[in-house]
Amino acid sequence: WNPKMKQYIFTSRNGIHIIDLKKTVEKIEKAYQELQKIAATGGKILFLATKKQIKNIIKEEAQDAQQYYVIQRWLGGTFTNFKTITQRINLLHQLYKQEKDGLWKKLPKKEVSKLMQKREKLEKFLGGIKNMKTLPQAIFIVDPQKEIIAVYEAAKLGIKIFGIVDTNCDPDLVDYIIPANDDAIRGV
Secondary structure (H helix, E strand, C coil), rough: CHHHHHEEEEEEECCCEEEEEHHHHHHHHHHHHHHHHHCCCCCEEEEEECCCCCCCHCCCHHHHHHCCCECCCCCCCCCCCCCHHHHHHHHHHHHHHHHCHHHHHCCCCHHHHHHHHHHHCCCCHHHHHHCCCCCEEEEEECCCCCHHHHHHHHHHHHCEEEECCCCCEEEEEECCCECCCCCCCCCC
């Protein structure tokens, strides 16, 4: 456990730390107000969660809110090398357009298969950000400790960081901390 999280711990039992839910509620309200301000001004938020048990929930919530999401591995440089990421996103759109326009029908099956594999790989990693034209105003991360590269990139570019932070994480990594169990679906 991280000693900086002590103020958010209610008690410990058998080496398991129980988070103080009153403090969690306070922090959720603070984070919610700030996220509301960002969304109200048309700002975009990127949701990031790569934990198997949580990523589908994050994807659904991000889609419902018409925001961006990443549920596969964070690609280093997604923020700091956005120009290159934009080129990959453009390639993904181009591949969809080629298929739609019937260009693939004129190609040999092997070539079409390669293009489909390429498109599937791009969709897997960039699908949640394929409509992202500019950097988001905020990033919401489940387990900032696990997604440390994304945290550093966002901090470097001044993107506000919201995070569901467990007792093993450093709360100083995020701007708006939500102390909670980041492994449990119900906690998220």
